Amino acid sequence: MTVQYFALFDTAIGICGIEWGPRGINGVQLPMGSREKTLARIRQRHGGVNDDSSGELVEASPPAAVQYAIDGIVELLSGQPNDLSDIALDLDGVPAFNRGVYDIARSIPPGKTVTYGDIARQLGGVELSRDVGQALGRNPCPIVVPCHRVLAAGNKPGGFSARGGVETKLKMLAIEGAAVNHTPSLFD
Template identity: 55%
Template sequence: MTDAGMQPECPAGFAVFETVIGPCSIAWGERGIVGVQLPERDEALTRARMQASFPALAEALPPPSVRAAIDATTAMLAGAPLDLLEIVLDEEGVPEFHRRVYAIARRIRPGQTRTYGEVAEELGGKGLARAVGQALGRNPFAPIVPCHRVLAADGRPGGFSAPGGALAKMRMLHNEGARPTGTASLFDAF
């Protein structure tokens, strides 16, 4: 994260931070994290997307609680077995069904996966699998809400709306040590 053009620590803002998968960004308010973004192609695009998503927020130095969230997220993306449950999310404006889906996804341990159908069953029935996928596709907190750990029934990645698509999802799972189909990862050679 660069300091150029940043405001001092403040109760609301956003920051761009480097991870093993590229530059991510995080936005916060007085009640917690309001958004997290997986990498775009470069830092400038990541910053521009965050500014478009949260036009009322300025880039700022994160307060200690947000700095801790950044550090934990960076470590988890690098393969540390962290669940990030201690990070407070501000879910105001998030539909109730989505909140329920995100709560289930947050309980999936690093290196583990579940299917859209399994999440749907926990919510009341396999018929909700498509709605689960739609909620995860609108996840404003990835990877703190680890939607990358939810797969299609046959272990395929299924959809992934973040930049990089299914390949990004599989790379994050690889970094966590997950082997959803029981076979070696495409990334083992790297």
């Protein structure tokens, strides 16, 4: 049985979570509105109720490398330009295409943005834009893999799967000082 560890921590946007295993950090949870909801989401993502394939989930004090990541996330979410690119992730089991998307996203500096199409072109063609969006929607380590810095065509926010949706994305981009073309519509 594999043991998966996690810790919760405070940030400027709420309580986040981080998960790690024997090979490193493999999950980051953005705030869900309360400590209990963030914890419930970590448990849900980990496998829910007694899924033997998921192993054991244990809250623990973070080792040095994980604490380093937590400190970087807290800095970034408080407005300090930490790009988090030196945080080692364990993305074993993540499809190769998604890892390629995440590698490109991790190269986007704080305060800057690219579009889904920009990443798709780097991976072979703009027709992969939807696949890029789907990969980012499945990002296990948001903020460390800065999917919030990836926008739709015309530098519009596009979607965001974290709690709060586009508003959370816009808040994170504002903290970083990024310019986004967002004109609210009747459907926002």
